[in-house]
Amino acid sequence: MMTxxxxxxxxxxxxxxxxxxxxxxxxxxxxxxxxxxxxxDPARCAGQVAQExxxxxxxxxxxxxxxxxxxxxxxxxxxx
Numbered sequence: 045m046m047t048x049x050x051x052x053x054x055x056x057x058x059x060x061x062x063x064x065x066x067x068x069x070x071x072x073x074x075x076x077x078x079x080x081x082x083x084x085d086p087a088r089c090a091g092q093v094a095q096e097x098x099x100x101x102x103x104x105x106x107x108x109x110x111x112x113x114x115x116x117x118x119x120x121x122x123x124x
Contacts, residue, residue, distance in 0.1 A: 046086060048112060048115055048116055048119075049112070050086045050089075050090075051075055051115040051119060052108060052111035052112040052114075052115050053086060053089045053090050053093045053111070054075045054078050054079055054082075054086055054089045055071060055074065055075050055078075055111040055114060055115055056089070056092075056093050056096070056107055056108060056111045057078055057089045057092045057093065058074045058075070058077075058078050060074050062106075062107070062110040062114075066114065068117060068118035068119075069118075071114050071115065071117075071118035072118050072119065075115070075118075093108075
């Protein structure tokens with residue numbers, strides 16, 4: 045089982061936006077698709093997240109807070 049933080053990093057790398065009306069199913073599906081695209085390796089997503097944090101630190105924190113909340117709700121998780 046992946047942690048909330050790992051799931052959030054995967055979601056962070058998708059094209060989904062906080063302004064989208066997203067169901068838990070849509071969030072889980074996007075995470076699954078992204079993981080498949082990265083060969084099931086969440087560490088590859090972490091690298092992309094780190095790059096984004098360096099390039100756009102002002103947007104990184106807002107998007108990561110959204111991703112953490114979204115995956116917590118979609119997967120009914122409470123802690124990382």
